[in-house]
Amino acid sequence: MAASLTQAERVIAVDVNPGRLALATELGATDTIDAAATDDPVAAIRELTGGGAGHVLESSGNVRAFRQAIDADAIGAVIAVVGAPFGQEAAVDVVDIVNSSKRIVGIVEGASVPHVLIPDLIGLHGAGRFPVERLVTSFPFSRINDAAAVAASGEAVKPVLHL
Template sequence: MLNAPGELVVSEVEFSDPGPGEVLVKLVASGLCHTDLGVIAGGIPFPTPGIIGHEGAGVVEKVGAGVTGVEAGDQVLLSFTSCGSCAACTSAHPAYCETWLPRNLIGLMRSDSSGTVTRDGSPIASHFFGQSSFGQYAIADERSVVKVDPGADLTVLAPLGCGVLTGFGSMWNVLDPGSDDVVAVYGAGAVGLSAVIAAALRKPAQLIAIDLVDERLALATELGATATINGTTENVAERLAELTGGRGVALSFDTTGNPGVARQALDAASVRGTVLVCGAPPPGTEIPVDIQGILTGKVLRGVTMGDTDPATLIPQLIALHADGKLPLEKLEKRYSLDQIGQAADDMHHGVTVKPVIVF
């Protein structure tokens, strides 16, 4: 539980029955995401005390009224929620739901009949991404839940709900690289490495990974990158110019949430190149843009959750993992619930790519 910004503790809480359209899930594991770190640091607003976490995996214990997609005993993964009825949701783009922000990041949009979580009799905030998975249970929206096969390894698959979904989907659905494209991924964390995996399946002309940690760059190479750049020891702009013969990068994906990196990617983009940015920096963070520099047709574009429908992409990702094409185990390290603080610290310092909290 997050008692206050920077104060992550293990605490006893009570879960009510799920309300209409909700399910009670007993968690097996939950991934730890950079968005969680942003909330812990106070850069993303979320009421405290409260439960965060949004890459859960577990077993349905109870279902609320009106739930038809799952039943008690089903294995599920948890992802983001959406309204299901706005123009974006009905056109298979639920990541751009009209009420995405209050339903997910802020975690405040829920009905009066929703299930509650309390500590010592007092309600606490939950419903982060429609679920809040850093607990032994979660009261989740039905639209946050994706049913998986009974034999699926929930601990391995837990990170699919956000980090892997975002990285893979952003590359697969939005940038959509072809065999002639030069692709660059800025940041070799879980999102960036998932994007590298997706891009490598498309076999672009070049696939360049950029990071500050040699070990992560070595992993990027193992996962399909054709070249790597360490921004600490190399001049990124010069290396990109060298690798591309001065033509620049056609498709760039900045996963860092750092406005300086996004500007660097724009400067290095080719004529009519696209720079896609994701992440959750503090509100008000701005990217400096030289208008003259983008008049060659360069595009700066944002993306949320890889522009995916979890109910569609997550089963595809599970199939890729089963076929050995999505080696999640290479990204993950497991921690117990009482090690969640250590997991956050390891992730922040680049020791671990994707921590998985095992309950």
Template sequence: MPTTTAAVVEAAGAGFTLGEVALDDLRDGEVRVRIAATGICHTDLGVAAGALPFPLPGVLGHEGAGIVEEVGAAVTRVAPGDRVLLSYTSCGGCANCRDGHPAYCATWLPANLLGGRRPDGTSPISRDGTPLGGHFFGQSSFAGHAIADERSVVKLAADAPLDLLAPLGCGVMTGAGAVWNALAPRPGATLLVTGAGAVGLSAVMAARLTPATRIVAVDRVAARLGLARELGATDTIDTTTQDLAGTIGELTGGRGVDGVVETTGNAEVLRTAIGTLAARGTAVVVGAPPFGTEVPVDVNFLLPGRHVTGLTMGDAEIQALVPTLAGLVASGRFPLAKLVTHYESGQIQQAVDDMLAGRTIKPVLRW
């Protein structure tokens, strides 16, 4: 049974501790990947804090990138030596998977976020003979090696820069998918992006590649708003000094915006953003507040064709969207490097602290 170093969360709020774990034998549809880099996402931090009932002690991480070392007997998409990026898993057989929307798989929550086990009830990770919470997003890639579902694995080019592309598997894909898959802006559209973190700035970069002509970024940190302008925002709103609804009214002559990407998870921001929608506009809810959060909306406000829709993982079919994003990064049209700060794996707690303090936008661990 192979061993590797992993960042283990012992209990809710305990942080990350590096230690040796054992990897199980591969199932037929699994791949063992030597991890080169893993992005850190707010979802990892929320689970580590105990906000979701993932079984702990456990290994998180769901933006992995690495090199395939071994494949199960039924794996056909990749082979040893391939460079790959890891994303979420799905069953492949339910109605939404068959319809090209695996982010809404019937098994999504237990298979990715809450279960901590394979579908057969086993964990691919153990320590001293005791199973740990694993299979996080079908990968648990806060480790030197990960066992991933084949459906989580996307093959990359042989020269792909793994420590740059790792965040494509969740945060970047979510922001880009919100724009391309959910909003699909018409020529001349005005888009509003609330929150200039990794997801929001990815939405800004994606919007710049559409026919939208006005892209408004909102945040409370001036440096992030400056970066948003550099990445394609035509306007920015600093809510420490500006009123969101009033400023949108001024910018649009009272018409409102055609699309919103809400990434903050703040209920009041979402409520205000919905109120800025023009007739036939759509608000895409990406940021996740605590379970049970409600946002009141005047039903009559929705009748002129306004929509509010939730979004998971950018509604992305990863085998299609991830290689497209990787190609755009390689060509310079999607400047992902401007978001990324690299840390060595032993600096994981420093990376988390910097992320929570706003000193870095997208920390990426090198293993």
């Protein structure tokens, strides 16, 4: 959704959940790839982009998807990582990273300036350009196990607990 607010010509969503891919299309993705239904999502990205993506946001927390994100990138690409499983390590081809001048950047909580970003997001939401409510599924705190289950299954993008 945020990428569609930029000047990006192409926004490619990759997921294993068809419902999330459909939502990605509704929220601005120009292309989708069902990683569970294709033999080689890296090749699919390279074909769509004519050689590799210039910017990638890896948010799954899946080490295999992280490696695929690196492999699907063009020379000079930036790979931003926001999902990270605790206690897992990923093997990367250091020669590819160096020779292709790729940059891997970790991002915690958006790496933003909150007093600038939050008013901007509120303005975009008010203008109907950032429908964040489409990503949120609310649960009363008493249904915390249900929230965890839909998060694990991928049924909900962002389960939120409330009192």
